[in-house]
Amino acid sequence: MGVLDSLFRRRDNSASAAKTRLLKVLVDDRYKLTPDMMAQLKTDLAEVFARYLPSIDPDSIEVTLQRGESNDHLKADIPLRRTPNP
Amino acid sequence: MPRVITITSGKGGVGKTTTTANLGTALAMSGAKVAVVDADIGLRNLDVVMGLENRIVYDLVDVIEGRCRLRQALIKDKHFPDLCLLPAAQTRDKDAVSSDDMIALTNQLRAEFDYVLVDSPAGIESGFRNAIAGADEVLIVTTPEVSAVRDADRIIGLVEAFEKGHPRLVLNRIKARMVSRGEMMSIEDVLQILAIDLIGVVPDDEAIITSTNRGEVAVLDRSSRAGRAFADIARRLMGEEVPFAALDEQPGFMERFFGIFSRRPHGSER
Numbered sequence: 001m002g003v004l005d006s007l008f009r010r011r012d013n014s015a016s017a018a019k020t021r022l023l024k025v026l027v028d029d030r031y032k033l034t035p036d037m038m039a040q041l042k043t044d045l046a047e048v049f050a051r052y053l054p055s056i057d058p059d060s061i062e063v064t065l066q067r068g069e070s071n072d073h074l075k076a077d078i079p080l081r082r083t084p085n086p
Numbered sequence: 087m088p089r090v091i092t093i094t095s096g097k098g099g100v101g102k103t104t105t106t107a108n109l110g111t112a113l114a115m116s117g118a119k120v121a122v123v124d125a126d127i128g129l130r131n132l133d134v135v136m137g138l139e140n141r142i143v144y145d146l147v148d149v150i151e152g153r154c155r156l157r158q159a160l161i162k163d164k165h166f167p168d169l170c171l172l173p174a175a176q177t178r179d180k181d182a183v184s185s186d187d188m189i190a191l192t193n194q195l196r197a198e199f200d201y202v203l204v205d206s207p208a209g210i211e212s213g214f215r216n217a218i219a220g221a222d223e224v225l226i227v228t229t230p231e232v233s234a235v236r237d238a239d240r241i242i243g244l245v246e247a248f249e250k251g252h253p254r255l256v257l258n259r260i261k262a263r264m265v266s267r268g269e270m271m272s273i274e275d276v277l278q279i280l281a282i283d284l285i286g287v288v289p290d291d292e293a294i295i296t297s298t299n300r301g302e303v304a305v306l307d308r309s310s311r312a313g314r315a316f317a318d319i320a321r322r323l324m325g326e327e328v329p330f331a332a333l334d335e336q337p338g339f340m341e342r343f344f345g346i347f348s349r350r351p352h353g354s355e356r
Contacts, residue, residue, distance in 0.1 A: 013268035018232050019275050026239055026279070067281035 020064075027065045030072070038063060045076060055081040088196040091203050091323070092125075092221035093256075094245075096237030098208030100229045101258040104294060104304075106205040107135045108313065112305045112320030114169035118200040121160065123192075124174035125217040126207035127183055133173045137164060137301020147175035150187045156194050165306065170199075180212050185219035192220030201323075210244060218245060224253040225285060230260060230271040239280055254285040256319060261290045286319035287330065288312050 027033045033041070046058030062077040093106045103126075110122040124132035127147065133139040144159035149172070156172075163169035172195075175182065188204075195202045206217035218224060224245045228238040238255070245253045257276055264270035273287055291312035297304045304313035305320075318328045 015265070015268045015271050015275065018230075018271050019279065022232055022235055022279050025236060029236065029240060030243065067279060069281065072281075 023065045027074075030065075045078070049078060053080060055083050057081050088199060089201055089223060090192045090196065090221050091201065091223045091225060092206055092218045092250075093203060093225045093227060094206035094214060094217060094241060095208065095227040095234070096210065096241040097228075097234045100227050100234050101256075101288070102208070102227050103131050103135050103205050104298065105225070105227050105256055105258065105288075105316070105319075106132060106203050107303045108305045108316035109320050109323065110169055110201075110203050111136075111163070111166065111303045112317045113201050113203075113323065114163065114166040115305065115317075116320065116324065117168075118324075119168045119198065120166075120201045120203065121170045121172060121195045121199045123172045123195070123202060123204045125183075125188070125204050125213065127174050127213065128176065128179045129207065130174040130176045132205050133161075133171060134301060135298055136171060136303060138171050138173075139301070142173050145173045145175040146191070147178050147182045150183055150191060156191075180207070180216065183216050185212075185216050188216045188219040210240065214241075214244075215248070218248060218250055221250055224250050225256055226253045226280075226282070227256045227258055228276065228280075229258050230265075230276055235271070235276055235279055242280060242282055252282060254283045255280060256286050256288065257284065258288045259290040260287055284330075285322050286315055288315040288319075 024035075027038065028035065042061045042063055043058065045063070046056055046061055050056045050058070057079055060079045064075050064077070066073040066075050093102050093109070095102050103124075106122055110120050114120045122132060122136075123146065124130055125146070126132075130145075133142060138161050141161045144154040146159065148154045149156050149159045160170040160172055163171065192202055192204070202220075204217050204221060207213035226238050226241055226245070228234045242253055255277070257273060260273065261270055265272045273284070277284060289311045291304070291310055293307055293310035294304050294312050297307055297310065297313075304310040305316050307313050321328045
């Protein structure tokens with residue numbers, strides 16, 4: 001119970017909130033990708049992916065900045081709705 | 087080979103001056119000849135942190151404008167004769183100095199000292215640019231807070247744009263207990279965001295306030311955890327391999343370092 005409890009609490013503790021917010025704001029600071037443009041990017045991504053994968057959930061796409069040694073990466077997390085096999 | 091090292095941060099109030107005073111003193115304790123330069127023109131502070139405010143006759147702008155020789159403006163530390171302070175001017179502003187002036191000044195200091203530590207003003211304007219103009223290396227000070235880390239990221243970009251190599255990070259005022267509760271970003275979190283090399287972690291320590299009150303520096307106080315952390319950073323600057331675990335001698339440091347694996351329920355609910 002304790003472990004599960006703390007695992008779930010980690011999601012909404014303030015340290016992870018700080019980290020998530022920082023990574024979002026740094027996309028704008030470093031690459032001039034404003035929140036508006038980011039929203040548009042997600043919509044466009046959803047549109048393109050939906051052409052191939054109907055089970056895309058456009059609202060759950062997450063695009064985040066990841067810092068690397070020599071490069072930064074923009075990572076898109078695109079969840080698929082689990083559909084029963086036809 | 088003398089080294090000019092600038093200590094900067096972007097955001098104000100994260101501990102640049104404290105870091106400069108402590109590293110300067112720690113380097114001098116190990117026998118090096120050290121000059122600490124207050125480049126925050128108009129907001130002089132390194133003098134009071136080191137307890138040397140009563141000895142100032144000339145300042146950095148006097149040297150640059152030729153009203154005195156460099157030697158006349160250098161103030162000897164109370165404890166270490168090989169540690170000298172070049173104070174900032176208090177009644178002038180940053181426009182009194184140019185980047186070329188700072189390069190000439192740091193070159194003059196190189197001739198007489200092993201280490202020249204430059205305490206940069208906050209911000210990203212000319213005061214900051216002057217402070218890094220003559221630097222061989224840059225240390226970035228930040229605290230594990232959103233605003234400080236954001237500004238540090240901006241400064242890292244600028245330092246790299248000015249071709250000052252890869253700056254190293256001093257993570258200041260870590261509160262281990264808050265980190266283990268998940269209420270403060272961990273060392274790992276900050277390193278993941280900033281993606282630069284770490285040179286030291288300084289725990290939040292009330293001894294910094296009490297020593298600053300007296301105009302002493304924490305590295306002189308063996309009981310101060312922050313003081314020991316600064317001494318370790320100085321050793322790393324000199325090229326020694328100092329394990330990071332030694333930064334915090336309390337049990338559970340490794341757990342905290344790998345914060346994500348160490349979440350323990352701290353709540354009193356159950």
